[in-house]
Amino acid sequence: MSGYLEGVLVLLAINIVYAYAAFLPIAAGQLNLGIAGFAVIGGYFSAFVSNQLAVSPLLAIPLGGAVAGLVGLAVAVPVLRTRGIYLALATFALGEMVRAGILNLEVVGGAAGYPVTAFIRLPTIALFTLGVVGLVWLLFSTRFGIAITAVHDDERVADLMGLNVRAFQVAAFTMGSAIAGIGGGLYAHHFSYIEAQYFSISLSISIVLYVLFGGTQSVLGPLLGATVFTLLPELLRGSAQWRYVIFAAILIVVMVVRPQGLVTGTQIRRLLGLRSEFDRKEQAT
Amino acid sequence: MTGPDPILIFDAVSKHFGGLAVIEDLSFSVRRGSCTGLIGPNGAGKTTVFNLITGVYPIDTGRILLDGVDIARIPSRRRIHHGVARNFQNIRLMPHLSALENILIGQHCRNSGFLGVLQPVNLIPGNRWREEARAALAEAGLAQIENATVGSLPYGLQKRIELLRALMAQPRLLLLDEPAAGLNPAETDALREDITAICRDRGITLLVVEHDMHFVDALCSEVVVLNFGRKIAEGSPDRVREDALVREAYLGTAAAEQTHA
Amino acid sequence: MLGSIYAIVGVALTLSIGVLKFLNFSIPGLFMIGGMTTWVLIRHGAPWPIAALSALAVGAAASLVVERFTWRWMRTAQEFVPLVSSMAFLILFENLAVAFWGSELQSVPQLFGTSDWRIANLVISIPQLVGLLCSVAMIWGLSAFLTRTRLGRGLRTIAEDSNTALLLGVDVNRIVPLVFVISGLFAALAGVLFALNYRQVHPFMGEALGLKGISAMVVGGMGNIWGAIVGGLIIGLAEAFSIRYFGADFVDISVYGLLLLILIVRPTGLFGDARTGARA
Numbered sequence A: 001m002s003g004y005l006e007g008v009l010v011l012l013a014i015n016i017v018y019a020y021a022a023f024l025p026i027a028a029g030q031l032n033l034g035i036a037g038f039a040v041i042g043g044y045f046s047a048f049v050s051n052q053l054a055v056s057p058l059l060a061i062p063l064g065g066a067v068a069g070l071v072g073l074a075v076a077v078p079v080l081r082t083r084g085i086y087l088a089l090a091t092f093a094l095g096e097m098v099r100a101g102i103l104n105l106e107v108v109g110g111a112a113g114y115p116v117t118a119f120i121r122l123p124t125i126a127l128f129t130l131g132v133v134g135l136v137w138l139l140f141s142t143r144f145g146i147a148i149t150a151v152h153d154d155e156r157v158a159d160l161m162g163l164n165v166r167a168f169q170v171a172a173f174t175m176g177s178a179i180a181g182i183g184g185g186l187y188a189h190h191f192s193y194i195e196a197q198y199f200s201i202s203l204s205i206s207i208v209l210y211v212l213f214g215g216t217q218s219v220l221g222p223l224l225g226a227t228v229f230t231l232l233p234e235l236l237r238g239s240a241q242w243r244y245v246i247f248a249a250i251l252i253v254v255m256v257v258r259p260q261g262l263v264t265g266t267q268i269r270r271l272l273g274l275r276s277e278f279d280r281k282e283q284a285t
Numbered sequence B: 001m002t003g004p005d006p007i008l009i010f011d012a013v014s015k016h017f018g019g020l021a022v023i024e025d026l027s028f029s030v031r032r033g034s035c036t037g038l039i040g041p042n043g044a045g046k047t048t049v050f051n052l053i054t055g056v057y058p059i060d061t062g063r064i065l066l067d068g069v070d071i072a073r074i075p076s077r078r079r080i081h082h083g084v085a086r087n088f089q090n091i092r093l094m095p096h097l098s099a100l101e102n103i104l105i106g107q108h109c110r111n112s113g114f115l116g117v118l119q120p121v122n123l124i125p126g127n128r129w130r131e132e133a134r135a136a137l138a139e140a141g142l143a144q145i146e147n148a149t150v151g152s153l154p155y156g157l158q159k160r161i162e163l164l165r166a167l168m169a170q171p172r173l174l175l176l177d178e179p180a181a182g183l184n185p186a187e188t189d190a191l192r193e194d195i196t197a198i199c200r201d202r203g204i205t206l207l208v209v210e211h212d213m214h215f216v217d218a219l220c221s222e223v224v225v226l227n228f229g230r231k232i233a234e235g236s237p238d239r240v241r242e243d244a245l246v247r248e249a250y251l252g253t254a255a256a257e258q259t260h261a
Numbered sequence C: 001m002l003g004s005i006y007a008i009v010g011v012a013l014t015l016s017i018g019v020l021k022f023l024n025f026s027i028p029g030l031f032m033i034g035g036m037t038t039w040v041l042i043r044h045g046a047p048w049p050i051a052a053l054s055a056l057a058v059g060a061a062a063s064l065v066v067e068r069f070t071w072r073w074m075r076t077a078q079e080f081v082p083l084v085s086s087m088a089f090l091i092l093f094e095n096l097a098v099a100f101w102g103s104e105l106q107s108v109p110q111l112f113g114t115s116d117w118r119i120a121n122l123v124i125s126i127p128q129l130v131g132l133l134c135s136v137a138m139i140w141g142l143s144a145f146l147t148r149t150r151l152g153r154g155l156r157t158i159a160e161d162s163n164t165a166l167l168l169g170v171d172v173n174r175i176v177p178l179v180f181v182i183s184g185l186f187a188a189l190a191g192v193l194f195a196l197n198y199r200q201v202h203p204f205m206g207e208a209l210g211l212k213g214i215s216a217m218v219v220g221g222m223g224n225i226w227g228a229i230v231g232g233l234i235i236g237l238a239e240a241f242s243i244r245y246f247g248a249d250f251v252d253i254s255v256y257g258l259l260l261l262i263l264i265v266r267p268t269g270l271f272g273d274a275r276t277g278a279r280a
């Protein structure tokens, strides 16, 4: 496999992981604009562990995810009291704060970045990605997935039906943070080097964009969104800024003509042959 | 006035929204196994009574006893566990879920532990909870819309799914807010027969808000009449109809119905 | 001084939040457009007042384009969609600027010579003073507009409840573009002031400043115009303080820490009242 192809695929795999990190809270109606912050926590922590304790990345990376998840849990509880835009802003502030904090943390190199000794290649990364996607997919085929959508659709009614709305939101947020941490760990161990500057708000925003582009109502949405947005720029020739221009323009247009994203739950059910009589009638008319 | 064996007792309940007294010192009770109508002109506070029972809003003063337990002190989320389920005057299904999944939401209160939440309802076709929900849909003759996204279904079907969702909680007390609104006479009759049979077979007590007086007459053995948040009459539908206060409250809106009935 | 620029960006953001409940991420982009346009025109020999006025016009026009593609279509769509589209506009504006003018730091020529006034020990630079006066005037104007005129009151009705506003016959489709024009004007004004005072512009200048503007808005209470101004000054002060006492490295930690703390402890901000929305 050529180095170029491997590079693109690694990026794809990591972006897919990030996309699911953003997807979980979004599916529950919460916007996390601090994904990069959680990725940076997971990345640095796993790198630190594998450097200092000579632990295998296979262990260090999930550990980094767990720490990011714990931080997520610690902020979710107070922060999820605030709603909608306040939450988005709080996560954004958190992400920026974490990044600024690590830039000043000399143990891990501060602004100079942090070299990582252990190295993982595409197969390992792909395995992690498959694991994350598989877990999220499993989770969403349980009652949990239905409950998350219910909480997203109508918090009040979900509460009256006996769902613990806050618990579901905190759970989704925490799991998303943990997944972001895993993404950060993968990044650190593949590129042998991690730099807090890279994990900026722009990264968080692009990740959210993947998910909204792909669709927030089905587990396939983030996969599709991340794939399109990782591969599209590679296919487009031309300079970086024009790629971004095209990326943004496509996004704006998609949001206008298809605000629900590319794939929806209804389509998935149709695809699986679960079309109902009613859908057929609907299509016939 | 407390009838024999009440399942629900409203005891001197008041509710204000800002300066507006919406429910004032309201007391009434619902007899176990009965079908009680809650009627009154628009804005009388009927939906608010439901919202207070289910905990959408906290009450200001008073008590709401469900089988002797003051549910007004229980968080809204826990009340369905005590056996009270409802529908909504304006349908409130989860638009992004399929019909079947909406019904599955109705089961949540019977299955809300950690393992319950992780039930793989959409993974294993023979899952017990999934099959139960499918059977309920099939029994209601809705098997063919199982996988339709509810947002796209017509109004009448959505209403039936919402009723099914409430029933899936296996409530002791079912609160129905204008179940017949928007249905044609044939559908209304079918609905009434369904509700009667279900409540009788499952021992559910029904408290129903409805403007259609024929529907109330045929369904309910007792009626409580509200006006401006106060109880103005109660008793059998016939008795209530003769009540002077009720006639006055309805004058102009349902007066025609009163005279020809 | 930087505090007052945060404040103006904060005003632009808060107006959009207060009236439309829309966190408009394109505003940092409009700020950049204001600054870059000023630089481009001055470089081509335009006198600075012309350059400044044109920059304001370009900012307002760009904001109208944003309105067309975010708000106009998506009032009914999923909640995050306008937010996302406005982020896409930020990316679009920034990279268009890179495509045309490159990503280097560009410097705006010194226009005013050494025009500092000295009053006792105080040093006041004329551009700063003019900028400050301009912004105070514009903010007064905005506030008067919101309280005194019919259109302004209509705007505040929308802020309270857009359905009621429709019932009361407020023409939402006519007023909403107005909100975008005003916030575009303010964002561009901040950009012009930045370009003239700090004499440096580049395509990504909006990001850091926009983030500080958001902080200013939150600290002051979303939807509260005077709150955003006070918030901007507080953020400016917090920055100056942490540079002084903890060193420049800790600026971001303290600013974002402050923001996070306020969001957790008092999400409506210091002066905000979540129920009233936009207040003049």
Ligand SMILES: Nc1ncnc2c1ncn2[C@@H]1O[C@H](COP(=O)(O)OP(=O)(O)OP(=O)(O)O)[C@@H](O)[C@H]1O
Pocket: B017, B020, B022, B040, B041, B042, B043, B044, B045, B046, B047, B048, B049, B089
């Ligand atoms: N959340 C609320 N805030 C303020 N006022 C409310 C609220 N909910 C209800 N009200 C007021 O309480 C009064 C009673 O409302 P309610 O919906 O209970 O009437 P209703 O009897 O169900 O009427 P309808 O037959 O039209 O459904 C109305 O005047 C209504 O405006």
Ligand SMILES: [Mg+2]
Pocket: B046, B047, B048, B089, B177
């Ligand atoms: Mg009602």
